[in-house]
Amino acid sequence: MPTTVPWYLAAAVGREPYAARRLTEQFLVRRFEQVFPSATAIERRQWARTHLSMLAREMMDASALHRLGRSGGPEIDVQGWEHVDTLIRRKQGFILVLNHYDRLLTSALALALRGLSLNTLTMPVLGNPGLTAVQRDFLVRKVKSFSEIARGEWRTTDQGMRPVYASLKAGQAWGILADAWAPEFTRLxxxxxxxxxxxxxxxxERMAESAGVPMLHAVTYSDGATRLRVEVETLPDNARLAIDSVIRRLERDVRSRPWAWWHWGQWEQMWTPSSAEAI
Known part of the structure; x- marks a missing residue:
């Protein structure tokens, strides 16, 4: 369909079968009640449904990456490209910090369409026991399609990191998710x-310090099914402070749009209450 209609249909069709979506919606409503007790029942239900629509549209994005930001696909407005362009002109390697927030690949893709050659570092896919064969195949196609558009390399964290460090020092850019999480992670x-x-x-932050490269942060905001806004911001030179800044903004964004964060299913593993709340 050579229009943006599929992105509207995606929300109606859903990413999973109807029964699974209903269970996920119920789970999300309970989670939002736990995390945002002052929200109304109507708000929590709407957030849950919007979250499911966002995931379905992100899958549509992944299936038609070549149409994002182009004729026949969702529009992408980019704010802050000058920060990327400055580093490109300096031939300065850098890390583009992302989070599991909103339409996941949009910001990286939008920057690639403007001229950024971007490499991608992800968690393992093929050897990930938490993924089904169908999920692994989908993710492999998704990342490979993105890498072709971004003119970059794809590596996973179970591979050696020396090529990544060498690439950063040689002036290349790498996109990495700051809120990637797995039970086996120990250096937290x-x-x-x-x-x-x-x-x-x-x-x-350890990679940025070791390679001696700066970081930029990019966030995507859905202003509609086919209207996306990307904001790029600079970060402090100190790597630790830079990631602190990224997570502070993530917190503000999640408070503003709870439905846009992907990690509610891992909340109890990633988050602990303050000592006062735990008593």
């Missing part, structure tokens, strides 16, 4: 988040 740092502590890996 805590961040104030929604009244408690969010525990996240320290890999990005």
């Amino acid at each position: 740092r805590s961040h104030p988040f929604l009244g408690g502590q969010l525990h996240l890996p320290t890999g990005i």
Whole structure:
């Protein structure tokens, strides 16, 4: 269909079968009640449904990456491209910090369409026991399609990191998710988040320090099914402070749009209450 109609249909069709979507909606409503007790029942239900629509449209994005930001696909407005362009002109390697928030690939893709060659570092896919064969195949196609458009390399964290460091030092850019999380992660740092502590890996800040490269942060906001806004911001030179800034903004964004964060299913593993709340 050579129009944006599929992105509207995606929300109606859904990412999973109807019964599974109903169970997920019920789970999300309970989670939002736990995390946002002052929200109304109507708000919590709407957030849950909007979350499911967002996931379905993100899957549509992944299936038609070549149409994002182009004729026949969702429009993408980019704010802050000048920060990326400055580093490109300096031939300065950098890390583009992302989070599991809203339409996941949009910001990286939008920057690639404007001229950024972007490499991608993700968690393992093929050897990930938490994924089904169908999910693995989908993710492989998704990342490979993105890498072709972004003219970059794809590596996973179970591969050697020396090529990544060498690439950064040679002036290339890498996109990495700051809120990636798995039970086996051990090198974690805590961040104030929604009244408690969010525990996240320290890999990005250690990588930036070791390679001696700056970081930029990009966030996507859905202003409609086919209207997307990307905001790019600079971060402090100190890698630890840079990630602190990223997570502070993530907290503000999640408070503003709870439906847009992907990790509600892992909330109890990633987050702990403050000592006062735990008593």
